Amino acid sequence: MNYSELTIVLRRLALEAGDKIMAIYEADDFEVKSKSDDSPVTEADEAADALISAGLRAAFPDMPLVTEEQADSHDLDAMTFLIVDPLDGTKEFVKRRGDFTVNIALVEDGVPTRGVVYAPARGRMFYTDSVGNSVEEIGPFDKAAPGETKRIRVSEPDNAALLVVASKSHRDQATDDYINLYEVADAKSAGSSLKFCLVATGEADIYPRLGRTMEWDTAAGHAVLNGAGGRVVRFDDHTPLAYGKEGFANPFFIAYAPGVELKQG
The missing domain is CATH 3.40.190.80 (D-Maltodextrin-Binding Protein; domain 2)
Structure with missing residues (x-):
């Protein structure tokens, strides 16, 4: 896997999917359906999924792909694959609360090694760079090229607080x-x-x-x-x-x- 190319593709697809999602989110109304498990799905889920899936299959045709909205992909038996949730937090989306994300990741040997999380309504985007370090990109975002990023690190927690x-x-x-x-x-x-x-x-x-x-x-x-x-x-x-x-x-x-x-x- 060319991780530099992967980072560029995942970031771009997340932004493009975010644009589709926000166009529907900001509309006066949108359709909400129920899946077999009674969880909600909207036209935004489906539009983002179609865009991301097509982009990943074009860029990485030999890599298995699992995506929430395509049930036939859920039978895959693999330890290395791309995996997508085109709109995580559909309930937040339906209630127009903003806490929803586009999620695309690479799993290698059972471990998620690369990924992007984009929250279009919050204007926040997080992803792993070409060497696997995580960054937050500072908007506004340009699909053609990454902007300013800052390295992110977990806290040094105080177990008393x-x-x-x-x-x-x-x-x-x-x-x-x-x-x-x-x-x-x-x-x-x-x-x-x-x-x-x-x-x-x-x-x-x-x-x-x-x-x-x-x-x-x-x-x-x-x-x-x-x-x-x-x-x-x-x-x-x-x-x-x-x-x-x-x-x-x-x-x-x-x-x-x-x-x-x-x-x-």
């Missing part, structure tokens, strides 16, 4: 009970894969997820967090969260800065 981020749409009592095991200085809610990015930038120290997610929900944010020095582990045994699992479903997990002293839930 932790900064916690949790899901906005999927917060439950089990999550609150787990957070209460820690000494917390501040707890915030955020939607979509932005939670990984807040840990990656040091704006939060830990993000526990005690709920259903799929690999396309997490791979790009996981890659960005890895490139910023962070970790993502299974909730049950604190081993690294691996990818390429059957059906691409994740167990519960914890994303965190390594200085956090993890509790057993």
